[in-house]
Amino acid sequence: MLTHITINNFTLVEHLDLDLKRGMTAITGETGTGKSILLDALAMTLGERADADRVRYGAQRADITATFSLDDLPKAQEWLINNDLNHADECLLKRTITTEGRSRSFINAQPATLQQVRALGELLIDIHSQHAHQSLLLKTTHQRLLDEYAQHQPLLKEVSELYQKWQTLQKEFITLRDNAAEMQAKYQLLHYQVEELDQLNVEPGEIEQLEEEQILLTRAESILYSSQQLADTCNNDEHGLQQRLQQALRLLSDMETKGTSLRNAEQLLNHALIHIEEAYHEIRHQMDTTALNPERLQEVSERLSACYNTARKHHIRPEELIDKHKQLNNELSKMPSEHEHLSILEEKAEQAAAHFHKKASSLSKKRHKAAQKLTKAVNQQLSTLSMNNANVQISLCTDIQSPTANGIDQIEFLISTNPGHPHKPLGKIASGGELSRISLAIQVATAQTSKVATLVFDEVDVGIGGSTADVVGQLLANLGSNSQVLCVTHLAQVASKAHQHWQVSKYSQSNQTASTITELNQQCKIEEIARMISGSELSKQSLAHARLMLEETAD
Template identity: 40%
Template sequence: MLTQLTIHNFAIVKFLELELKSGMTTVTGETGAGKSIAIDALGLALGSRADASTVRPGEKKAEISAIFTVEPSSLAYKWLVEHELNNEDECILRRVITAEGRSKGYINGIPVPLQQLKSISQFLVQVHGQHAHQTLLKPEIQLAILDGYASHTKLQLNVRDGYRTWHNLANEEKKLLQNQQQRAARQQLLQYQVSELDEFALADGEYSQIEAEHRLLANSTELVEECMISADTLYENEDNTICSMLQVVTHRLENLLDMDPKLKSITDTLQEAVVLVEEAGNELRSYTDNLDRDPQQFEYLDERLGKALELARKHQVPADQLATHHHMLKAELENIADDDERIESIKLELAESQSKYNQQAEKLSISRQKYAKQLNKLITASMHELSMENGCFEMVLEAFEHKTPNPHGLDNINFLVSTNPGQPLQALGKVASGGELSRISLAIQVITAQKISTPTLIFDEVDVGISGQTASIVGKLLRQLGEKTQVMCVTHLPQVASKGHQQMYVSKTTDGKTTETCMKALSQEMRIEELARLLGGDKITASTLNNAAEMLV
């Protein structure tokens, strides 16, 4: 529950620190004093949108912090552990807004994105605003009220998961069907291109081999001539050759060894050179003897190389990438064939997914029908308590005409009401007056709040439009709720304010230049005076004081 709320420089609040207790706390004050300002500030700590106007004029920043106690078994505690933000049994939310409009959020002292403040807030506080009766007319709100009371979250998740599966398959089928005509034209072109490349059948790496062999055969005559001349020069010519000249030099130096043995290493080197030259000459001769000069092979290679270049130009790829391009086209052609097969198989998957979705949606509908009957009785009984003795309330659930999967199930909901004898049930917005709608909305909020595990409930002037005995009953209902969970109620009615376990008073002061709002807890005597003011206005008499004292008994 919320134990402390601290506000610095927010709107017309300079500094405010509230210590909050369990049970029902009522908040009262004069009109315009800012009774809801603490709730607005708390909303910022819970992740509500903020701008520079929230900062008190003349200040650099506004800062709001809220301290909650969290039980280890609570959803809030589990969320904190899951996000590695737990701090034993406490959760501290803090929000800082600068005068420039920048904002920072913290959970237990750790900076977090705004979305995380919003995420944990659903497990800490639930706010019922004074305009809730206006949104009550929206079908999506009506369905959310029923689902919140039923607490069948698992059924809702199953329906959403089933819808997501069906939706993804439906989108896939839609895209495949939309592109089917384009794929058919592309398939026809690919079949021709792949057939042409299949016929040529260029292997991986073959183009480089063909190119190298073609170059070799094209230059074979020149290669033979140059190699034979080189061989003759080295060894085979009858005239002077490199080999014979090396032998002459070697022989001369050998004759000088007796004069200087140091020449021995040189003569050895020359003898090795003679051997190497002889070997090089023999290898050249062998190379020229084995050089392939087959004209038919050259013609074949020339034709294949030309065809490869022609196809490469046609497909606008480098010739050495033609084989890779061939593989890519074949793969694309196979994928198109797979897409056509996919269209056939996806129809079966869609039918199966819709069947599974319908099963889950039907379970959700049955649960909704069950809890709708419970709520119908409870809300009707509450209407009777709230001075609508002949009122009757009924939630009507009907399946959509077209049972296309929907993330929220197949139910169309409508809140029907009758407020007078003999009057048929009609849509809530058509029958109920503003005051009746407000009371019905309040009844729904109080009843559904009893089934929600949120530890703190805030009612912000939800008693607008009621008075007298009805107001007393509303106060009684809220106090009963406060016995089970922490309730904070901003009200202008003494009948409601008197039912609180504790009461706070909001006041506004000004020195002509600045304005400041304050909030303080009231003692028993101060509560009597405040209730007397609510009962009798500015003029407080002994009678109104006695009346106020009786209300607190």
């Protein structure tokens, strides 16, 4: 519910603070005073297009702040929470407009886009006027009104959830299906690579062993020649190192007296002899194990060449072939499961679609039944509003080929204002005043189920009078008993039914014209209603008539 509005430097208003209450509030005033200023200001806070001309002459910017109570607006609370804009049990919408035409919007003191403001505004207030943005011209409003009237919200929520689930599965399936050719090519490549590595069958440590063996085989002749020379140097009949060391040790052994240095020398020569003997045996072992084998050399070289070529294909080192083999094997093992997943996903998407269409069809049947009842109720209200020739029809076009989160129905309110004429969309046939009265008829018919807390009607009484004006006033008052109703009117019959009455007036100060809004007490109500009856000149008769109208309303 709208609880407070502050307006600064907007059109003719310099400063205005208004506290609003539940029930019906009538807004009246003489022609040209700016009775729609409040509605225009509200429209600005709800995302209406900004215009620099809206800034009061002489001011730099206009500021409008609207405060809403969220006690009876769970959807608005949920929206604020989901957008990280929650602020206890109240919501503050603010709009600033500069003379340069720039504007900024705020939700609970945080900057917001116009799209966000408009989305939230639809959950806070419903303006039925001649503004271009009024919700009754939107098909989404038609669907919402019908579903709220028939109390379809639980089923609609289920349909929406099923639709989202179906679309998610369908998107996954299409993505996977469209990539099938790419997946097949990848599978064939992986299969070839794994098969090649299977045939190569590199063993752990094999590359290192082959490289070492290749070196030995390549240098076998040189190694044998050099090893023979080494062996001869170590052990020769007369001139080998072993023989010379043994001769030196015999000389030391034959010496009768040896000092410390000679004893140390003897010990070192003994150690040297042992090392020479061990080296000789290692050299002989190398000579025994080294053979000239061209066939084996060719075999080893070909094996290494195959490993090197395969490693180059994968841009890795030969030592990494075993790990690469494992990796590709793992990827290949997963490929068949992905093909199987495509079939499973397709089946799940089909099942989700069938479940959605089943629930959507059930919702569609309920909507058709509810549409007949709502059509009858709205047309009855139109008759009481002096629109006997008008006939509303709710069009439901069921199209299973174009489903949405709201089901399979395209819902639109159509109207014919003259007998025999075809029904057409509201915005193409109904005039501003007719559209407001149609809105009133629909709101009255759906008042018990509608979730809108604040309803605004601008000039709903255009073109009517007499008993019909009384009916309009009573209908608005009835709406006000369950919600908040703001109504701009020029008829005394309507204003007299209001729970609160505001008067818009214009005055001049310092060579500038300004408008203000004042809440009227009982005596001022009588005088304002008398003025609306007789004009600017009040008479005893008009005052008495006004007093009588208010007394009848009180009764």
